[in-house]
Amino acid sequence: MTSPEEPLPPELSPRHQAEVLGGVPPEGQRAGRRAARRPGRRRRWWRIALLALVLLLVLLLAAGVATYVWANGKLNKVAAITQYSGRPANGPGTNWLIVGSDSRAGLTPQQQRSLHVGSDSGTNTDTLMVLHKGRNGPVLMSIPRDSYVTIPAWTDSKGVEHGQSKDKINAAYASGGPQLLARTVEQDTGIHLDHYTEVGFTGVVNIVNALGGVPICLAGPVVDSKSGADLPAGCHTLNGTQSLQLVRTRYSLPDSDLSRIQNQQQFLQALASRAVASRTWLNPFTFYPFLSACLESLTVDQGTGLWTLGQFGQQMYRVSGSGGKTVTVPLATQDYTTPSGQSAVLWSPTGSATLFSEIQEDRPVTVPTNPSGTTSSGN
Template structure:
C-alpha cells in the first residue's frame, strides 16, 4: 500500500470524498482494567469519612503544674480559637483533597494513544476535546442490561460525539450526529489485520470498526480540527453519575416514549434517575429530525446535569460528591496524555458551555435524511460547516 499524504489544510480534509490507499493506523489496544489505587498514605481522613482518632477529650488529664484540666490555664481569646479552628480545618481539607487527587489520578484509564496515530491534521489554536458517549455495556450485569434496555450487543458504538473547544474566545460545544456521512480514513481491522481503503460511511462506523483511534482520525479528517484530548464514558458510568447526584431535573414539553430505549416519560417538570436519563438521551425515533433531535436532547440534558453537579449542595455533600466522582471514573476512558488537571479543565469547559457561559451548536446540515448505501445518514452543509470548523481551528467566535 502507498502512503497517504497528510492533510495539511482543512479544505483537503473536507474535500477528499474518494477512495484512495493510505497508511494503516496502529491497531486499537483493547481496554485494560483500571489500575488499583496504591495503599493510602493519607495522614487525615477524606471529607465525610470517620476519623481514626478515639473519641473523647484531650485535656482531661492532670495539668503539668498539678492543676485539674484547664482550670488553672488561661483560656485562649476568641480570635485565637477561630484562627486555630480554621487552621485545623484547612489542614484536614488539604490532606483529604490530596488523598482524593491521588486516588482519582490512579483511576484514570489512559488507553488511547493519540501520539501513535498517523496522518493527522496540524494543531490549531486553543484546546479541542473529543467527548464520546459510548454504548459499552462493561460494568453492567445481565439484569442491568435488561432493566436499561441496552440489549446484549458486544463491543462499543457511539451514542454521542461532541467536540468541545476552549480558547481565548470562550467555549464552544459542537455536537456531531453519529449518522453523519463522512469519509473514513484508511484503517486496519484490529480483529483480522486486514487493511481497508478510505471510503464514505457513517461517523459511528469509525468507532465500531476501528475504535477510538479511527474515530479521532475520522473527526480530524472531516473537520480539520486537531484533537488534543479524548474522553469516553459508557452506559454504566452515565447511569452512576446521574444517580449519585440524586437525579437530574428536566422539563419536557411533551411525553417521551420509545420502545427501543425504554423511555416512558410524561410531559412536564420531573426528576430523572439514571435509567430514565439514559433512555431519554438515547431515544430518537419520535424526534422530527431523528439523530439531530437526539443531539439537541443530549445538549439539553448535559446542561441540566452540569447545573446539578455544580450545585453547592452537591459539592459540599461527601455522600454525593465522592460517589459522583467514583461513578464517573468507573467507565471513563481517556488518552494517555490526559491527566487529572486536563480532565478537570474539560469538566469546567463543559459546565461553562452548558451553563450559559459558552455556545452550544450542532454542525450545519443540508440533508438530515440522505439515502446512502449504509441507510439513512446526515449530510453536512459543506460551506457552512467549513466556515464553522475554520473559526474553531483559528480560535475565532463561530459565525
C-alpha cells in the same frame, strides 16, 4: 495602737488583722492572683484554638491531596489521541471529543431488559460531540452519528492494514475504536483534538444516580417504546435510568436523530451544572460516590487528569450560559443513501467548513444556536 511586736487580739478577723498590719486583705490577694492568671489563661486558650484550627486545615489539605492523587491514578485511560502525518495543527483554545458508546459490556440480561438497551455485542457511538474552549465562550458541536465521511487508512491490532474508505462515522469507532474515531474526526473536520472523554450506558446511569438525579424541563412529553422513555412534559429530576432513556430516544421524536442530539446537549449541560454545584463538592456523601462513579465509568486519553476533567465540566456548565453555544454540523441532506444501501446524512460543504474553521481558529461561531425543547432547571 497595738505595736507590730505585740500579738493581735484574737477577736480581730483576718481582714482586720491585715489592715492593722498595713497589708492586703486575703480577698484582695485572691483577686490579684485571679487577675494575674486570667490573661495567661486567655492566651493559652487562644493558642489551643489556633493550633486546633491549623491542624484541621492541614488534615483537610492532606485529605484533599490524597484524594486527588488517588483519583488521578484510578482514571481509565486509552491512547485515543495520537500523532500522525498530516494531523491538523494545534490551534488556539482546547478541544474535547465526547463519545457516548452503546457498549453492553458487564450488563446482565436483566439489566439489558430494564435499561431497554438490547443485547447487541458490537460497540457503536450513540453520542458524538466536540467541546471547544476558547476566547469567545465555549461551543458544543454535535456530529450526527450517521454522518457519511471519509475514514482514513489504519492498521488494526493484528497488524492488518486497511485502506481509506467512505462510511458512516460510527464505523470508525466500531472498527478501530477511540483512536481511529479521533483521527477520523480530525481528518474530516480539520479540528485538532486535545482530549478524549467516553462514557457507556451504565456510566450514565451510575453518575446520575450518584448525583441524586439531574433536573430537566421538557417542553413536550417524551414517550418511546424502544428506549423505554415515558416522561410527561414539565420539570423533572431524572434518575439514572430515566436519563439514559431520554438521551437514547430518537424514533418517536420529530427529527429523529437531530432531535435526540438536542436532548443530549441539554442533558449534558444539566449534568455538568449539577456536577459543579457546591452541593456536590461540599457534601462528602455526594462528592465521593460521584467521584467513584466517574472513575469507574469514564475513559479518557492519556493526557487527561482530574484537573483537565474539572475544566471540561466547567466548560460544559458554561455552554448553557449567555456566552456559550450549542450547534450541530450543518447538513446538506438527512436522506442520503450510501452505495451499500444504508441511510446516512451528508454535511453541508460550505456550512460545515465554516463551522470547523471557526472552531479550529477560535473565531466567533456564526452557525445559529440549536433550538431545543429541553432545558436545565438549575442546580
